[in-house]
Amino acid sequence: MGQRRSRGRVYRRCGCQDENRKQLGPWCPQLIADAKHGTWTYAVDLAP
Numbered sequence: 001m002g003q004r005r006s007r008g009r010v011y012r013r014c015g016c017q018d019e020n021r022k023q024l025g026p027w028c029p030q031l032i033a034d035a036k037h038g039t040w041t042y043a044v045d046l047a048p
């Protein structure tokens with residue numbers, strides 16, 4: 001696959017959507033309220 005970088009981060013996201021049917025992803029407020037809400041996702045930050 002692509003390049004491997006040591007830089008990355010782990011965050012939670014879920015399938016919740018806002019009133020515009022846009023996925024909240026890691027910004028869902030329930031993720032803060034409930035530690036078991038959503039699923040863990042690993043993301044590589046390619047920003048310099």
Ligand SMILES: [Zn+2]
Binds near residue numbers: 014024028030038
């Ligand atoms: Zn959620």
